[in-house]
Amino acid sequence: xxxxxxxPPEKTPKHVAIIMDGNGRWAxxxxxxxxxxxxxxxxxxxxxxxxxxxxxVKYLTIYAFSTExxxxxxxxxxxxxxxxxxVIDHELEELHQEGVQLRHIGRxxxxxxxxxxxxxxxIELTKNNTRLVLNIAFNYxxxxxxxxAVQNMLQDGVSAEEVNIELINKYLFTVGSPDPDLIIRTSxxxxxxNFLIWQSAYSEWYITPTFWPDFDKKEYAxxxxxxxxxxxxxxxxxxEHYE
Numbered sequence: 001x002x003x004x005x006x007x008p009p010e011k012t013p014k015h016v017a018i019i020m021d022g023n024g025r026w027a028x029x030x031x032x033x034x035x036x037x038x039x040x041x042x043x044x045x046x047x048x049x050x051x052x053x054x055x056x057v058k059y060l061t062i063y064a065f066s067t068e069x070x071x072x073x074x075x076x077x078x079x080x081x082x083x084x085x086x087v088i089d090h091e092l093e094e095l096h097q098e099g100v101q102l103r104h105i106g107r108x109x110x111x112x113x114x115x116x117x118x119x120x121x122x123i124e125l126t127k128n129n130t131r132l133v134l135n136i137a138f139n140y141x142x143x144x145x146x147x148x149a150v151q152n153m154l155q156d157g158v159s160a161e162e163v164n165i166e167l168i169n170k171y172l173f174t175v176g177s178p179d180p181d182l183i184i185r186t187s188x189x190x191x192x193x194n195f196l197i198w199q200s201a202y203s204e205w206y207i208t209p210t211f212w213p214d215f216d217k218k219e220y221a222x223x224x225x226x227x228x229x230x231x232x233x234x235x236x237x238x239x240e241h242y243e
Contacts, residue, residue, distance in 0.1 A: 007055075011228035013181035015059035016052065017135075017203070019195055020045070022187030022211030029211075035079040040213035042083055046091065049100065051217045052132055055224060059133045059177050061105070063195050067141035070110070081115060084138065088118045092125065099131025105173035106140030107148070135177060142197035145173050174199055182227045184220075186212040204230055 020041055027037030045062065052060045065080060072080075095102065102122050111119065119138075149171035158167070169175065179199045188209035192200070206223045208215065 007224060007228045009056060012056045012224065013204075013227055014057070015061070015178050015180045015182075016057050016224075017061040017063075017180040017183045017196055017200075018048070019063045019183070019185040019193060020212040020215075021185060021189055021193075023213060025187065026211035026213045034076060035083075037211075037213060038080060038083055042087055044213050044215060047217065048215070048220060049095070049132065049134065050098075051220050053098070053100075055221070057132070059135065059180075061135035061137060061174075061177070061180060061196070063137045063140070063193070065106075065138045065140070066194060067106075067139060067144050068194065070139075081112070085115050085118060088115075088122055092122050095134070096126050096129065099129045100126060101129040101131075101133045102126045103133060103135045103177070105135050105137045105145075107144070108139065110139055133177060135174065137195070140173070140195075142192075142194045146198060148173070168198070172198065179203065181232075182206060182223070184208070184215075184223050186210055186215050202232075202235075204232065 023037035023041040024034040025037070026040065027034050030036075049060065064084065069080070070077060092102075102125075104119055104123060108116050108119060149168055152171050153163070153167070174196070179201070180196060180203045182205075183196070183200055183203045184206045186208055188207060190207060196203075204227050206226055208219060208223065210219050
């Protein structure tokens with residue numbers, strides 16, 4: 001697929017964000033426990049990371065665990081934490097060798113001290129890599145991010161007159177990353193699920209009914225082609241719309 005996928009660099013999104021939805025339904029449709037779907041989704045992430053590099057995407061943000069996901073059954077939450085820790089233990093060195101820079105967006109406070117430490121170590125190890133920036137949204141919520149930003153601005157003594165879009169951007173978890181050009185949601189759900197609600201103001205959305213574990217390189221290329229075919233006007237009107 002990589003040999004035939006041709007989109008000019010100027011039409012390739014610099015930043016792709018993905019709501020990786022449908023793991024549980026993928027598993028249940030196959031008579032497997034929900035955690036089997038999450039494991040399959042983790043396996044697929046490896047493939048999508050490689051495809052991102054091949055397609056020329058520079059920033060990839062994945063929605064791994066939301067602030068609302070703590071409301072899931074305790075056994076599932078524990079399983080997700082174990083999977084996340086397992087990914088760091090077994091995938092970190094390869095990601096590092098492939099030039100992937102890992103960043104965390106969200107709050108680390110609820111993670112176990114052991115997992116917290118591993119996340120920080122992974123960020124430190126890969127901080128100078130430049131081939132792909134991988135933002136992992138773990139214990140992340142868009143509203144919580146804005147609350148966090150406001151709290152820190154108040155603590156820093158920011159006055160009302162100083163507040164503007166550029167300043168708020170500097171207080172968000174995503175500081176240092178451009179806003180997503182394209183947001184992909186798998187499994188066909190038509191909602192934003194509290195994901196990057198500030199940053200997605202002018203993002204293009206692509207919704208596919210494909211469950212995340214089945215979102216392969218071909219499906220990814222289809223999403224990028226759809227993006228390339230769109231006319232992004234950011235609230236304005238392009239010349240071709242004038243008579």
